[in-house]
Amino acid sequence: MFTKRRTWTGLVAAVGLAVLATATSVPAGAQTGDQAAAPARGIYSVQADKAQRNAIEAGGVDVLGQRGGATEFVATPQQLDELRAAGIAPTQIGDLDKQLAERNSRNGGKAAAKADEFPAGDEAYHTYDEVNAELEKAATDHPDLAAVSSIGKSVEGRDLNMIKISDNAGTDEDEPEVLFNCNQHAREHLTTEMCMRVVSRLTDGYETDAKVKEMVDGKEIWVVPMVNPDGAMYDIEGGEYKMWRKNRDGEGTDLNRNWDYKWGCCDGSDTDPGGETYRGTAGFSAPETKALSDFVLSRNVNGAQQIKAHIDFHTYSELVLWPFGHTDETVTEDMTQEEYDRFETIGKEMAGTNDYTPMQSSGLYITDGDSNGWMWGSQKILSYTFEMYPGQGGVDGFYPPASVIEEQTSRNDAAVDILIQNAA
Known part of the structure; x- marks a missing residue:
């Protein structure tokens, strides 16, 4: 019903x-x-x-x-x-x-090596444990540049791990901050690879890439590769994909309808717990969104939000989206024309580097309780959603072969740089 x-x-x-x-x-x-x-x-x-x-x-x-x-x-x-x-x-x-x-059944029907691994042929995708191991390795290999911490726990008790990247990662410096998060929706595994790409490029490339060094020296960059680890691991349980979208609280909450800005306001989410866009019992009723929002609020120092720019990576459709999703209006009580114009200008600039289609989020359809709306409406953070590869594709849209990871994550390098450079 x-x-x-x-x-x-x-x-x-x-x-x-x-x-x-x-x-x-x-x-x-x-x-x-x-x-x-x-x-x-x-x-x-x-x-x-x-x-x-x-x-x-x-x-x-x-x-x-x-x-x-x-x-x-x-x-x-x-x-x-x-x-x-x-x-x-x-x-x-x-x-x-x-x-x-x-x-x-691809790859000759060969099963995954273990029940908690990706299906055979897709082993290059990172599981939860592999993500954490890579984050720890980045911090070990680059102790001055990277530091790992947990912002909270998932429904099933997994740490929601985050890595900070900066030239003095152990010090809270007075520098503009940037946030990247991935995998709010469980089945969107390519997004986790996108966050891991950001981590590896900004750490391993620091000594050899002058642009990377400039960004890391001048900013504090936070990356959360798995906002929904329970859902992501359930989606591959038994070595088979399940098309699971939500978290694992009961029938699941759609984390990107659970943010407490215009939550449930505008027919842009579902009240049925069985629905794919179920918004939860209240804004931030999901521990995952509560943990990420609490971290963002912790960066509001003396009334000034330190995080200046943000991308929430999703799949699929190859889009660059900006607020708001709950209304078709470009000017609202929380968005001036000048602010909207800045969103549009930077969004189009980023889309010009990856050949995505840029638009206001509501240009697709109305949504409420999404992360971009909260990031800007609550904290005035320049916040975008990237809908990654492919442009279309049914089931395959969520489960592209591992062979595309390098191409489709590096495709966003220039856009990531533009966002970091605009975090002022």
Whole structure:
């Protein structure tokens, strides 16, 4: 059942939507809902404008990605029936369970070496323990540049580890600070590799890269590679991917709808604990978001926030997004035109280096309780979301082969540098 603040029918009426007809060509073998029985979890696509995307997202389905006006999402038969009843006609482009089975059986069906490792062929992705080992190694290899700490515990008691990178990592200097975090959503493993790329480049490259040295000497840089370690490890449990998005508190909370700014304000999150965008019982009800926000608040010294810039890495769709997500307005009580223009200018500059599409977050669909909104609305931190590779792809969009890690993380080097340089 859809349990958002408005039903599908109400949402559709509100945007003047009668029929959502797909304008995309149907891939070979794909079938519309009227041509075949709906699978338990079908993957669907529809060409939609902004108002229509809001209606789709508000229906409680699992929105996978956006590209060229097409929205890809996962829906159950019940959800599909409600979509049709509301006059929405998506095209089925896949069966989620079949695609997962195919993805998990690659490399000749060979199983992962251990139950807590990535599927065979994807061993280059970092598990939770491997991330922590790499962070500790960076601190050991570069004791003046790097220091590891924990900002708190996950639902299941895992440390939420963070690394500080600066020329005097053991000293709290009066320098602008930058925050990078990854893996709020469990299945988005490529984002963890992005954070690990930032760590390795800014530490291993310090002695040989003049630009890296300048950034590290002039800033304090914080990196949290796994905000959702419980969900990430559950997603690969048994050596098979599960398409798990949320944390592991009961049916799970969507961490990127749990931030306490405009939390639950605007039909941009789900009240149903079973929903993929379930926002939790209150803002910061999830220990993971509470821990990260508490760390950010701890950097507010004598009323001045030391963290000046932030990127929250996600997959997929190849986008650079900036606040706000809860409204289409560019000027609000917490955003002047000058401030918005700065977001847009820097966002477009970063997108010019990685060939992502830049836009205000609400340009996709309305969201509330997201990290970018809180970072700026609460702390005036220049905050962006990067939706990484690929541009589209269903199940494969979340589980690209390990062979792309180097290319797709290094693709963001110049954008990361631009953000650091604009942390003033």
